[in-house]
Amino acid sequence: MSGIAPREPRVKNRLVVAHKPSDQVVALLTFGAVALCFPAFFGGDSYTMSIATEAVIYALITVTLNLLIGFGGQISLGQAGLVAVGGYAGALIGAHLGGFPFPLEVLAAGLATAVVGFFLGLPTGRLRGHYLAIATLGFGLIVPQVATNWSSLTGARDGLIVNAPQIGSITFGGPVSLYYATLAVAAVAVAALLAILQSSSGRAFAAVRDSEHAAAAMGVNVWRTKVTLFTTSAFFAGVAGDLFVHLEGIVSPDSFPFSLSLFFLAAVVVGGLASIWGSIAGGILLTIVGAKTSGSGGLEPVIIGGTVVLLLLLSPGGLAELPRRLLSGIRGLSLRELSLGRRRISFRGSIRKVRNRA
């Protein structure tokens, strides 16, 4: 069987893509320049700006989900549930504490969601694979249902009105100022995530992902690492949730369907596992796909689902692998590559390489 086949170069087999530092600088400059200049070209169009803001938020959520899946090896089908918790937390703070400064509100929403993420992470020490997928799927469905029933707090189906973010007397009411406020928070969040991934926690996440037994043997507390992972991911998902409800102007249970969780999962796959920049690109790309196909019924799920299926079969590294594939020339698209059936996708990497990842 496959044991006899010659070892293929690692780069092709890897699901996890390692970026060189120079790639990172290019990615940072590209995303940064496009994001900062975007309103200069489209600032007059409030619809375009709201899509752009949504793209920033979805990119951040995709990154938080990729932290779980790509960097931590823990699947979640309920990320929209965490986003919802953050959204409600932010909305409630805004509703009950008028004039609460926006940065603190974002932090508080993140912290509230982190608490939920901590409890969601507790059973993960014993759950993996399909069980974890189904448990998180259940979580994602429970949050809107609880929000529907807890009407005294959440306003049930009517939801809560969310005011524009403000710091002191400055209000980020217009589409462009809201975009920049969102972008600033998202940028800080991504920077913080990158820092976490470079730290010992980030290496512990990868170690647990690659082999729980090996990680334990190296002195990593597997369970604590997983709980930390879920808590961290939840914190940033909560931050994104607060940004999300400010964009929507309202938070209601219907804003967080299961399909939203699937959307983020698809964005992670499209962007490539364990690639922050890939996730940002994947989140933005799928937001554009969603905006272009909205109102066309079945087209959006077909495009998104079809892309996911094809990418998984043809380029498991997602978009993040694309530049490398293009650079490596025709070989990257050879017929041999396409026959995935005989090929093992490896989900392993070495701890040493984590430093270059992200």
Next chain:
Amino acid sequence: MHAFGQYVIGGLPFGGIYALAALGLVLIFKTTGVVNFAFGAMATASTLILWSVLQHGGLPFAVAWIVAMAAAMGIGALCEMTLLRRVERSPVLIQIVLTLGLLLVIEGVAGTIWGYAPKAVPRVLTGSPLSVARLLITPNDLFIVGLTVALGLALFAILERTRAGLAMRAIAADRGVAKLMGVRTRRYVTAAWAIGVAISGVAAILVAPTVGLDPSMMDEIGVFAFAAAILGGFGSLAGAVIGGFVIGIGSNLIAAYISTNLQLTLIFAFIIALLYVRPQGLFGVEAVSRQ
């Protein structure tokens, strides 16, 4: 006490539907180790085909049912042969995401073809409720329960008493060894997918008259079926059937005594708590690590 009994009876038909859906899931999982997250969409697609046959063909219900079953088997076999086969040795994560991608594609295609407006599918049996010891049950509900138990037993008999079943169990135990022993593993894996999806299709056809047929009809049913499968240990046919009925009756009791909107929440809270205490489910034998 009489009311309680009636609530239990009232939970039986949905219990049967969850049990059937879970049976399809468990059969595929047992033989291939893949949890088919797209099963709801596949089952709904075959029910939509049944609806089309009824609408345009003017054919009897039984014929439409057979066409739908054939379609379900075709969908299952096709997906296995073209897609799932390619990831059979991939990480669980890839398999899960692939079936979720399929879920989106099938639901989207179904929505494009049939639209999102709910459609009416007739019940199998009509007629006024029967009364047994002052408890009422409609003939259709009785049929659902009977069909569930019959299909469960038939599947059990096939797996435990026939050569094909032996082959499937051998594949479940160790595919490589089964292959070396001369089992045509490909054929049986494809068959497991075909049969598994067809059984889920039965669940979809039975539930359609109650909930209204639309492309995302099985989304919520599917979640309860996952809960049933987990409760039953995810590898046990009997567990799936019992899990289905427990979930069906349990959610009816929650609706009756607590709230109609908290069924999913309470059941999943229970499932997560159960998994925490007993990761292998109620009827699972042991937690097997595939690592």
